[in-house]
Amino acid sequence: MAQPILTDPAEPCTLEECLAALDASGFAPDDPLSVAGAAHWLARLAANREFLGELALRDLKAGCARTGWQGYSPQVMLLGRARPGWFLRANIWPSHEEAVLRDSGEAAFVYGLAHDHNFDFLTIGYHGPGYRSDHYAVDPDTITGFVGERVALRRVGSSVLAPGQVMHYRARRDIHCQHAPDSLSVSINLMHSAPVQTWTDQFQYDLATSTISRVLTGCTGDTLAQLALALDPENARDMLETIATRHGVDRLRWSAIRALLLAETGPDARERQIARLSPQGSGWLAQRYQAAIAD
Numbered sequence: 001m002a003q004p005i006l007t008d009p010a011e012p013c014t015l016e017e018c019l020a021a022l023d024a025s026g027f028a029p030d031d032p033l034s035v036a037g038a039a040h041w042l043a044r045l046a047a048n049r050e051f052l053g054e055l056a057l058r059d060l061k062a063g064c065a066r067t068g069w070q071g072y073s074p075q076v077m078l079l080g081r082a083r084p085g086w087f088l089r090a091n092i093w094p095s096h097e098e099a100v101l102r103d104s105g106e107a108a109f110v111y112g113l114a115h116d117h118n119f120d121f122l123t124i125g126y127h128g129p130g131y132r133s134d135h136y137a138v139d140p141d142t143i144t145g146f147v148g149e150r151v152a153l154r155r156v157g158s159s160v161l162a163p164g165q166v167m168h169y170r171a172r173r174d175i176h177c178q179h180a181p182d183s184l185s186v187s188i189n190l191m192h193s194a195p196v197q198t199w200t201d202q203f204q205y206d207l208a209t210s211t212i213s214r215v216l217t218g219c220t221g222d223t224l225a226q227l228a229l230a231l232d233p234e235n236a237r238d239m240l241e242t243i244a245t246r247h248g249v250d251r252l253r254w255s256a257i258r259a260l261l262l263a264e265t266g267p268d269a270r271e272r273q274i275a276r277l278s279p280q281g282s283g284w285l286a287q288r289y290q291a292a293i294a295d
Helices: 015-025 032-046 051-061 099-104 195-199 220-231 233-246 250-263 267-277 284-293
Strands: 003-005 076-078 086-093 121-127 132-137 154-160 166-169 174-179 185-192 203-206 211-215
Touching (some): 032 121, 233 250
Antiparallel strands (some): 086 185
């Protein structure tokens, strides 16, 4: 499950001090010392009880015009520009008492939807009682990644993101189903970002059937491959066939294979493509391929 992190009593710091410290140390989620150091600074920032309200008021007075700071979603305040490898944000979590939740519905805030993440992040409760999460775990190496696939989900407990509580959510391993807090709450998140996320899917799960119910992210390669075939089919076909058969990244090979298969409208031509592009072996790509053509 997501890993709770204990931090020492934190001396408050400013947002600028926190960003400067993280600029100096970075955030490497596979390094326990880096995670501990990042959690320390996150706790220090969360101990500053004034900075976020002051920042919100400054934003309102300036017409929400901080260049490069916003544009994520209405639920999110970005806390500084994105850095290489990480960025900082605050998340607002409405309760059932808030009109925005009643008007928009729970799904707009991902309440009640079990999901994983294709990135690591640290989160800390900042304001309010905090949302509740039911936690599950999965071995990502056992997942092919198609809708309807049965996966070995393990229920591993529940928690509330209370003020000062730090949690480390690990990419692709930790699944949680969030529930609205008892009153308006705010969390602060330190998000890891890396190029591999472009090729990594994020999933929503059906807990009743232990299956993947939805692919939440769109792989850039999927979009580019289909766009290239639509706009310049003659040149794109040769390039995509090379990627489909020779590229070193299986996820990108799948983008090319899928686009080539979707481009075939006649049943005979599609059957020939299926036979010609079929990846050999029992690895992830072969499993994804077999699941797709069996659909």
